[in-house]
Amino acid sequence: MRLTDQPRSKRRLVVAAAAATLALTVVAVPPTVGAAESSLPSGNTEYRTLADYEADMAELATEHPDLVKPITLPYATTSGRTVHGIEISRDVDVDNGKPVFVNVGMHHGNEFPSGELTMEFAIDLVESAAAGDPYVTRLLDEARVVVVPVVNVDGFVRGRRQTDTNTDMNRNYGLGWLPISTGGAAAWSEPETRNIEWLLSTRQATVFNTQHTCIQVVLYPPLQLEAGPAQDVDRLHALASQVAAAYGPNYKALPSAEDYETTGEAIDWAYFATRGLSITTETCPDAGVARTYQTQVLDVYDEHRQAAFTMLETAADPAEHAVIAGQAPKDAVLRITKSFDMYTSPYLQADGSTRPSSFTTTLTDDLDIASRNGKFEWSVNPSYRPIPAYQASGVEGNQTGFYTEPWILTCERPDGTVLQTVPVNVDLGERVTVDLKECRREFHRDRS
Numbered sequence: 001m002r003l004t005d006q007p008r009s010k011r012r013l014v015v016a017a018a019a020a021t022l023a024l025t026v027v028a029v030p031p032t033v034g035a036a037e038s039s040l041p042s043g044n045t046e047y048r049t050l051a052d053y054e055a056d057m058a059e060l061a062t063e064h065p066d067l068v069k070p071i072t073l074p075y076a077t078t079s080g081r082t083v084h085g086i087e088i089s090r091d092v093d094v095d096n097g098k099p100v101f102v103n104v105g106m107h108h109g110n111e112f113p114s115g116e117l118t119m120e121f122a123i124d125l126v127e128s129a130a131a132g133d134p135y136v137t138r139l140l141d142e143a144r145v146v147v148v149p150v151v152n153v154d155g156f157v158r159g160r161r162q163t164d165t166n167t168d169m170n171r172n173y174g175l176g177w178l179p180i181s182t183g184g185a186a187a188w189s190e191p192e193t194r195n196i197e198w199l200l201s202t203r204q205a206t207v208f209n210t211q212h213t214c215i216q217v218v219l220y221p222p223l224q225l226e227a228g229p230a231q232d233v234d235r236l237h238a239l240a241s242q243v244a245a246a247y248g249p250n251y252k253a254l255p256s257a258e259d260y261e262t263t264g265e266a267i268d269w270a271y272f273a274t275r276g277l278s279i280t281t282e283t284c285p286d287a288g289v290a291r292t293y294q295t296q297v298l299d300v301y302d303e304h305r306q307a308a309f310t311m312l313e314t315a316a317d318p319a320e321h322a323v324i325a326g327q328a329p330k331d332a333v334l335r336i337t338k339s340f341d342m343y344t345s346p347y348l349q350a351d352g353s354t355r356p357s358s359f360t361t362t363l364t365d366d367l368d369i370a371s372r373n374g375k376f377e378w379s380v381n382p383s384y385r386p387i388p389a390y391q392a393s394g395v396e397g398n399q400t401g402f403y404t405e406p407w408i409l410t411c412e413r414p415d416g417t418v419l420q421t422v423p424v425n426v427d428l429g430e431r432v433t434v435d436l437k438e439c440r441r442e443f444h445r446d447r448s
């Protein structure tokens, strides 16, 4: 690990103009403003409000348009609030097929440090890259980072765990879902949950982290003992162990089911749908230590930084995903899609029978071919999808296999006309070259 030798940007986000205004208006304050700044990338000394999060994200995008692009998640919350995020990469506007690290906070609206740590790392990445830090620059050349610091905005505003339908977002994801009291009216009933479904279904999230408090643990699928170990248990455990080690010797890495059993959590659907390495990171001060901003944000940020860099390095590592390569016509759009049914746990249905419900997951992502020669390298999750325990027939634990369904790759005109369709099977760590001659020929034919 090279993490500890890296210089760390601590530039305060507040712009000079704001500081000047402050200096003009608060004349009675002695000149100790600098001392009030913390060692965090933002310099903050207290928890953000929702407006603070939104201002910080907007400011990063405005000040660093080459590195930061705003994202608006598609579904407004139950109470009509919009969920915002940012994408961070070098040349962030160029669609270049980089693997993606999706990092989210605040599934639970009262776990304030989870949003803070997520946001601070985003600022750190951007400020470090803007300052020319070679390590961060390399990682942002190789990968894209998507940050949504507050996914449960309604819960955050009210300072409570659940959404405004009194649903625990992290019990509402469809895979293995059960109608427990906080599970929501149905699998995927919550717009906040569907936002994350959208986020992970429309990009190649090779690593997905959801940040929580307050345990000292890094969790990976499955959620229930009956499901048995995930197919990628070794890879999941390796990542979770590295992340846990970054936080300190008390932190443990283990399957979520061994912590306590739940259903309908983000990481289970995320891993079994996309095969991206999906973890839940819970931070908490040592037993007996008061839970304050100081102990839960300031005191843990350096460790969190190292943990998040571990996740980002793993997301960027070609051994941890797959690559589709080839040559397409300049200005063409490539699209990969797959669509499949997944299942909840069996539960008592309205018709009196006990059986699972099914839902369809559709993964789709596109790549704009902008380079003159049309050559592309597209980092994707493997086409081989782990068979989950949750089946139409009920819970069938200890699955070891993978579905061999391919990515369906289409080569299209910008107007959506499909010129060629190629099924692509590509495994973990593999690089497959697709032949798009037909698309190249057709693309230019009607143009002349």
Ligand SMILES: [Zn+2]
Pocket: 107, 108, 111, 212, 213, 214
């Ligand atoms: Zn939580």
